[in-house]
Every structure is written in C-alpha cells, then in structure tokens.
Amino acid sequence: MNSLNTIIAPKNIAGQRLDIFLAKKLKISRSQVQKMIGAEQVFVNKKLPKKPGDNLTEGAVIEIKKAKITIEAKEKKKAAQVKFDVKIITATPDYIIVEKPTGMLAHPTMAEEKNTLANFIIKKYPEIKKVGDDPMRPGIVHRLDKEASGLMVIARTQKMFNHLKEQFKNRTIEKEYFALVHDPMPRNWDEINFPISRSETSDRMAAIPTGEASRGKEAKTEFLVEKNFVNFSLIRVKTHTGRMHQIRVHFLAYNHPLVGDPLYFQKKQKRVWDKKLARLFLHSTKLSFTDLGGKKQTFESPLPPELTEFLKLLR
Template identity: 30%
Template structure:
C-alpha cells in the first residue's frame, strides 16, 4: 500500500493514508507503516502530528524535521485545526444534525482487546463530536463528522454509542459475530466483503501554516471502495 502525497513543503507534509496501513510500529508489529515508508523517502526526522486508525483512510499531517512541530502541536491543543470525516453508518439517523458528548475511557476488556474503548465510564476523558446527515437509504446513513476533541477511536465509538456503528467496523459493531470472524478467524466476515477496512474516511483538514501564515485546507479523495458505496446515496 503506497502513500500519496497531497501537500509538501520544506517543513510539512500532508499524505493520503490508505485503509489497512498502520501509522507507526506498535506492540509486536514491526512491518510496513506510514513512518517506515516516509522515513525511506525523507532523510530528515518525520513526526506524525496525529493518528488515523489502521482501517481509516484519508488525510494525515506530518512534519519534516522539528522546526514547526511545537507550533503545530499547539494548534491541535488549542483546537484550532478543523478535521472533517465522512462515514457510512448502519441505520437511519433521525436527527439531521447534532452533537455527541460522551466521555471515553479504556474498556475493562483492554487486556483481551488492546485498543477497545468505552463511553460507559463517567471518569473517562471528555469527548465531543459534531455530525450532520448528508443522505440516507433504507438501511444506512452518510454522515459528515467533525471531532472537536481527538480521543482514541472517538468517531467510531461515538456513532456506535448512539446506535449507528460504522459499516465494516468489527470492534464497535452491533453484534459479536463480525468481531469473531475478524479476530479469531483472521479474515473479514462475509457481511462486509465489499469494504476494505471500515467506511470511515478523513476527508479534509484545515489549519494555519505556522511559517507562511496562510490558511490551508487539504482534502483527500475517497478511495475506490468507499466511492462505490457512497454512490448508492
């Protein structure tokens, strides 16, 4: 899986991460990652400014060297960077637009499922996601989402918590069957053969360039498998 460069200057990169590619080595995984591919292409230090889950596609910001890294992290901390996502979820979302505010904490089953999170712990970190319904079918909804905070698995967990999990998401699905297929049989369930990863795409990111002082908006085109799904709306 090759990375496409969406924007590049001496200090900053914006890439289009494909679904199925891990951002950086984690745990015992030392295979192909975003970091390993970029380190091969760019001799200077590469720093990911944020993360995308393995099965999420879309735009990702990366610094080249350390000149602007603190200024960019400061923008993230002050919530000055606007990220938008597109997602196909199960069911018809009745409210045309809304805000999901539920705390996020590591699930009690974290020892078995390392990355699983929960909204059921009131002591979790505050998390907020704005959403808008773009279109619906009899079985699915197409959502435009803007995470105000940036917690692990935030969008996936928030939409699942209101009863509309993302299509193809095995971790936060409605029942355990697709999860069992994915994690114990090591292959995708037959219910989602037409989806690579899950139907969540980091569509755009907007920020102020710390050196150029320009407001920059970068968008990543839909990958083919998601484009085919969204044509049905």
C-alpha cells in the first residue's frame, strides 16, 4: 500500500498532538484527521497511532495511506463529478484572474480530490504545476472558502507567486466581498478585530474574547452597509488579514451571521431563508494588487445570478 503523503515531524512541533499537527499541515478539520486515523490511513514510524491525541516527537515519520473504498467515499466520488463553471476573467503571462464558483474547493485537502480549482487550473495551464511552495496549491497564494464564490488570483510564474506572497504578507493587497447577514446592522460602518483561533470544542474556527487575545491570531475585518432590509443587511466587507473563515467567524461573533452559512450560525436564528438560498451569501467582488511592473491592477466581479435573484425576494 503506497503512501499518498509522507511528512517528517519538525523540531518545533515536538510534543504537539498528532491530529492538531495534521489538521494544520493538511489544512483540513481535526475531525477529518481523526476519521483518517480511525480508518487506519495514518501511520507514525510505520505503526498505527493509539489515538488521535498521541504526542509527536522530532523526526517522526508520518505516512498517510490511501483510504479503503466505502459507501461514503463512493458518494463523495459521485459528488466530485459535478461540473463547475470556472470563469477566466483574464490571463496574462504572469497571472490568471478567475471567478471560483460556490461549492468548489480552491485546492485539494486530500490527494485523491480532483474536482478543485487547482486541478482545473493545471489542466488548462500545465506550467503552473511547478509554481508555488506546495504541490497541492499550485500558484495559489490566498484562500477563498469552498462555500464562497468570486475572484481569485493565480500566479503563473514563481516570480509572480513570490511577488504576490510578499504583498499578502505586507497586507497591501485589497480584497472586498459582498455578504448578506442576518438582522439589520446597528451602524453603517464598523471594524471587527477579535483574534481568531481554532475552537477547542469543535472543528470550527472561533473568535477569541479580547482578554484572551494571546490565544488567537490577529484578525481585522471592516464593513460598510450597502442596504438594510427588514431582517437582513447587505454589506461590503474588507479583510485586512487572511485568517481561515475570517469573515464568517467575525460576523458570527458580531451577532450577525452570514445568510446560508452551514457552519457558523446561531441556533436561535430562524434559518428559513438560509434554506431558500441553499448556498453561502459571500462573494469576492473586488481584488487589487501590484503587478511585476509596479502597476496597480484592479478586478471586479458582480454578484452571481442566484444571489441577485435572492435579494429581489427581500424587503
């Protein structure tokens, strides 16, 4: 049985839980890792771990094996055959701008996943396969949730990848989103700056109370109300950091969760409208960065038809 992935545990993670380390490394949830361990897909130094919480040692060899075919796997395989409509906004020698549709992963979270934006890109532009610092994320320098839609920039050369990565590091890239949240906003503009960390009780990310900021990573989200409805607010959102699920986590903590969010919602919230929409109302609508020639490039994407039509139902 061949390994799909082999990882050597670095010195700085000695003593860390196996499931936590793999969740961060593979960019998947801890429960997904635990399922892999339970399915005997994960080996540490050629042996099955006793439990997901086993502590790692420096230099430990972690091997991830191919999963056995199950009914659940067959269903996922069937879902993976869905045809996604990826729109190429522009393609230059240095970068590509695309519109990712909702429901499509930006990149594989496991080696066998093929129906992702990354796979689409390398099939259409094979040279991108060697661009970047992670073979599962070729040319990809930023995240966009599976449930969200909208603009992404893909580097076509290593030079552009490094250039974009530096801009993200320095927070000079501008990203704007349209989001619809539950309940009218009490103010037209605000900034949310709760630190964000992985939840200690679930697979979700969580906003950390101000007094416990040392437990989380800095996160900053700004919003402006475009239109208030009786039970909702359409807002334009700017992110100044790029944490996992940042917008969704921040607005849940702000007591205005996003409409259609299957993960971050309040139990008391009436979710009739969420079911009518059947997707997350979050769309990456504007993206600005500097190209290799030092010129600022700005791209915009209108709301997709299903979101526009949904707004017409509101009052």
